[in-house]
Amino acid sequence: MNTRGIINTSAVATGAQATGVVEGSMVTLAIDGRVVTARPGATVLETCREAGVHIPTLCHDPRLEPYGACRLCIVEIEGMRGYPTSCTTVVAQDMAVTTTSETLRALRSDLVELLLSDHKVECLTCEASGGCGLQDLAYEFGIETSRFEGAKHVSEVDDPNPLIARDPAKCISCGRCVRICDEVQGCHVWGHTKRGFDALPDTPSSVSLLDAGCEFCGQCVSTCPTGALTDRVGRFRGRRWEVTWTETTCGYCGVGCAIEFATKGGQIVGARAPLDKGPNYGNLCAKGRYGWSFAQHPDRLTTPLVRRDGELTPATWDEALSLVAQKLAAIRDEHTGSAVAGLASAKCTNEENYLFQKLLRAGIGTHNIDHCARL
Amino acid sequence: MIAPDTSTPRAAYEVRVCAGSACVANGSLQIAQRFEEAIARNGLAGSVRVIKTGCHGLCARGPVVVVGPDGVFYPAVDLDAADRIIVSVLGDREPVEPLLFRESPGADSIARYADVPFNARQQRIVLRNCGVIDPESLDSAFAAGDYVALSTALATMTPEQVIEMVRDSGLRGRGGAGFSTGMKWQLARAAEGDLKYLCCNADEGDPGAFMDRAVLEGDPHAVLEGMALAAYAIGASEGYVYVRAEYPLAVKRLRKAIADAEARGLLGKDIMGSGFSYSVSIREGAGAFVCGEETALIASVEGRRGMPRPRPPFPTTSGLWNRPTCINNVETLANIPWIVANGAEAYAAIGTGNSKGTKVFALTGHVHYTGLVEVPMGLTVREMVHEIGGGSSSERPIKAVQIGGPSGGCLPASLFDTHIDYDALASVGAVVGSGGLVAVDKSTCMVEFARYFLAFTQDESCGKCVPCRIGTKRMLEIVTRITEGHGQPGDIETLERLGNLVRSTSLCALGGTAANPVLTTLKYFREEYEEHISEKKCRAHACGALSTYAVIPEKCKGCGVCKKNCPVNAISSVIKEQYTIDPDTCVKCGICEAKCPFDAIIRV
Numbered sequence: 001m002n003t004r005g006i007i008n009t010s011a012v013a014t015g016a017q018a019t020g021v022v023e024g025s026m027v028t029l030a031i032d033g034r035v036v037t038a039r040p041g042a043t044v045l046e047t048c049r050e051a052g053v054h055i056p057t058l059c060h061d062p063r064l065e066p067y068g069a070c071r072l073c074i075v076e077i078e079g080m081r082g083y084p085t086s087c088t089t090v091v092a093q094d095m096a097v098t099t100t101s102e103t104l105r106a107l108r109s110d111l112v113e114l115l116l117s118d119h120k121v122e123c124l125t126c127e128a129s130g131g132c133g134l135q136d137l138a139y140e141f142g143i144e145t146s147r148f149e150g151a152k153h154v155s156e157v158d159d160p161n162p163l164i165a166r167d168p169a170k171c172i173s174c175g176r177c178v179r180i181c182d183e184v185q186g187c188h189v190w191g192h193t194k195r196g197f198d199a200l201p202d203t204p205s206s207v208s209l210l211d212a213g214c215e216f217c218g219q220c221v222s223t224c225p226t227g228a229l230t231d232r233v234g235r236f237r238g239r240r241w242e243v244t245w246t247e248t249t250c251g252y253c254g255v256g257c258a259i260e261f262a263t264k265g266g267q268i269v270g271a272r273a274p275l276d277k278g279p280n281y282g283n284l285c286a287k288g289r290y291g292w293s294f295a296q297h298p299d300r301l302t303t304p305l306v307r308r309d310g311e312l313t314p315a316t317w318d319e320a321l322s323l324v325a326q327k328l329a330a331i332r333d334e335h336t337g338s339a340v341a342g343l344a345s346a347k348c349t350n351e352e353n354y355l356f357q358k359l360l361r362a363g364i365g366t367h368n369i370d371h372c373a374r375l
Numbered sequence: 376m377i378a379p380d381t382s383t384p385r386a387a388y389e390v391r392v393c394a395g396s397a398c399v400a401n402g403s404l405q406i407a408q409r410f411e412e413a414i415a416r417n418g419l420a421g422s423v424r425v426i427k428t429g430c431h432g433l434c435a436r437g438p439v440v441v442v443g444p445d446g447v448f449y450p451a452v453d454l455d456a457a458d459r460i461i462v463s464v465l466g467d468r469e470p471v472e473p474l475l476f477r478e479s480p481g482a483d484s485i486a487r488y489a490d491v492p493f494n495a496r497q498q499r500i501v502l503r504n505c506g507v508i509d510p511e512s513l514d515s516a517f518a519a520g521d522y523v524a525l526s527t528a529l530a531t532m533t534p535e536q537v538i539e540m541v542r543d544s545g546l547r548g549r550g551g552a553g554f555s556t557g558m559k560w561q562l563a564r565a566a567e568g569d570l571k572y573l574c575c576n577a578d579e580g581d582p583g584a585f586m587d588r589a590v591l592e593g594d595p596h597a598v599l600e601g602m603a604l605a606a607y608a609i610g611a612s613e614g615y616v617y618v619r620a621e622y623p624l625a626v627k628r629l630r631k632a633i634a635d636a637e638a639r640g641l642l643g644k645d646i647m648g649s650g651f652s653y654s655v656s657i658r659e660g661a662g663a664f665v666c667g668e669e670t671a672l673i674a675s676v677e678g679r680r681g682m683p684r685p686r687p688p689f690p691t692t693s694g695l696w697n698r699p700t701c702i703n704n705v706e707t708l709a710n711i712p713w714i715v716a717n718g719a720e721a722y723a724a725i726g727t728g729n730s731k732g733t734k735v736f737a738l739t740g741h742v743h744y745t746g747l748v749e750v751p752m753g754l755t756v757r758e759m760v761h762e763i764g765g766g767s768s769s770e771r772p773i774k775a776v777q778i779g780g781p782s783g784g785c786l787p788a789s790l791f792d793t794h795i796d797y798d799a800l801a802s803v804g805a806v807v808g809s810g811g812l813v814a815v816d817k818s819t820c821m822v823e824f825a826r827y828f829l830a831f832t833q834d835e836s837c838g839k840c841v842p843c844r845i846g847t848k849r850m851l852e853i854v855t856r857i858t859e860g861h862g863q864p865g866d867i868e869t870l871e872r873l874g875n876l877v878r879s880t881s882l883c884a885l886g887g888t889a890a891n892p893v894l895t896t897l898k899y900f901r902e903e904y905e906e907h908i909s910e911k912k913c914r915a916h917a918c919g920a921l922s923t924y925a926v927i928p929e930k931c932k933g934c935g936v937c938k939k940n941c942p943v944n945a946i947s948s949v950i951k952e953q954y955t956i957d958p959d960t961c962v963k964c965g966i967c968e969a970k971c972p973f974d975a976i977i978r979v
Contacts, residue, residue: 115845195835
């Protein structure tokens, strides 16, 4: 979540008395003639979105610093020259913003046409179809074909990794992959390469992601507005409009990230994180995003197993837990608690881990307790 | 406070050999060596001295040698000429008449460099010491007055007074944008920050522009002094010169100048005992034109890819490593010591309404005298091209000038009475820009001319924003197909639509101005575009696909030189009859035209 512009209430109270100027007080501005209050430090784009005013963008992601590359969020602001980008312009008191006009619409439409002129349009099979920013804008502006046809980027990329599919011919060079890898992940796998029309985000020396130090968190895929970066794992297993999104908490570790699983026909086909929910606010790691095939794996245990006559046979939780309690108590009584050791898991929450060590220390009477510390 | 080293007294008689890049490339260092050896052989090292100077300006007649207190000018000197000049210099010191400058063969000679018509309208402030001093000698710079202004300002002026003086002088940034230098300094001074930077933008990248290179090669101390004055004014303690790595000589001389200035306490800690400290480092650019844009320059100095970011925040508020940073161009900074020494009024007395002082132009193209020119703002294009440039270098008249490099506009001869200042040029769609001025005659196709500049900016686009990355590419594709004879109806309208889009929505000035060459040629030379598209004709016969070669029967003597030299056997003849060129076989290489001794082959 973007926290810029959030009011510090204590500063409001003390600052107002000391200086007579209300520090952090709300800013009033006009958006298309409508008076709107905004958080100071907020951008025009954020303010418009909060006020329900639609401004098209492709290079904006609330997880990233403002960038101003796609130029689609241009607006008109009284007293400012030209067409400032709303994503990079901070609100000011009494600012008068125009978000829609014939000129703006024509400029934005031409920009989308330019992007489409260098785009491999294969929406029929593209994984991004239905969730593609460029597709949405082509629809919004009613662009059936681009008038600006010319040279195009080609799809050629040799990257055999099993998780992330790359197609430079669908890239719009918005730099979101580069920026999320730099700003959020600190991994710097992606970089801007080449100049002019040939400019393209790529790995160093165009090596495969496997050789580029990529950890496969898939954050770049999560921010890519087109089909240039897509998940390989769910490929051809469900269109965006066919799947059901179910919100849950990731079970991998104690962080407890908000996560949504896509299912089709009762099968999980993908995962994503909602931008507006903590603690992760849209971010996921490699395990959360891609490590869900175990959930419906045929080898997965779905009931406890108890060994009877040398054979592991399904049992109820009550049976299993009683057996474990009974055996642990017997070992403790015969050999003292020190004969028992417990290994906790990072998949559990802090609270669960606390209870586990309590069980071991107070219940069984051992200090032999450890933790895998990583998954 | 300055104590010049007086151990090497100024020689009585000076031989100034140009050691700017252009003259060096033409062998001027060997000529200087020849002079030095002769002087040494004759034991006259005490009374005759060779000075290897920066650019004299008249690059078209290099290597340039200027001799003695009167400044006797010898153009295009070679080693033989040098030997004859040596005889004069070591003897009676009478000018060597046959070697003197002449406007044309057989014309009267002009002895003094200052009297050459190329120099008549010039006024040298920025280039005051270029061609005069030895740029590698701090003492030579001292003798010419460098560092006096800094010494005076540190001793007698407050930073605010320096800013006021520069603001009142009316000086505007010479890098292209033309923002008031004094106002920029005021903003930088007012910005809050424990550490501020004052940087020099020496990333001169316009094709055909070499003003900044000449200043750095010819008088690097003037730039350093300007930087120190600016740093004092805004309260900066550190700075960088961001200079192209493609300017090795400038980098070398600048590096030596910084070391010499530091050794004498003119840069670094506690400058001249004033308590003011300012240190300068060099950062060499890696060859990206866009790094001349200040936010890209900052990214590059910080070690990141040079890509512009939107402003605000302006660098004066948040620049290098998020600290207040003032970035001034080389030429802007070289003006500063002169303004501080001579006062704001003296500077403001030169030039026109909103364009004060002088401007250095790199005059190139189809004129007699190409080179470096410094003129008061407000001269007309005509005066520039015809009086200073000496008019067309061919019998073909000059038909257009491109002012301001690839960001600039193209003006037709009908607008040659336009004054060269910020407002007048803006009113006709051109810009002063950084100071490139290319004059072209009728052999230049304006569509091809615009294509050349657009190809440059498209290639140099950083690729960040959509209009610059894809918009200029589509424009380039259209202009290219027009020059290749594949223009289509509607192309002109598409070019205008895209041009306006690129101009209106690009992130930085590179994209914002990239369409100017196309838009201005469409405005002033639209008929040439139309001819290319509808008649498949290039009136300049410059577009290969739209022109062919033909033999003029009346001139052809049937000598067969053309046929012998044609690499593709496109020329045939029947004995004793005229030669003909098969247009389908001809590859338009132009060899036949060049080889024909009777000028019987022309491009049509």
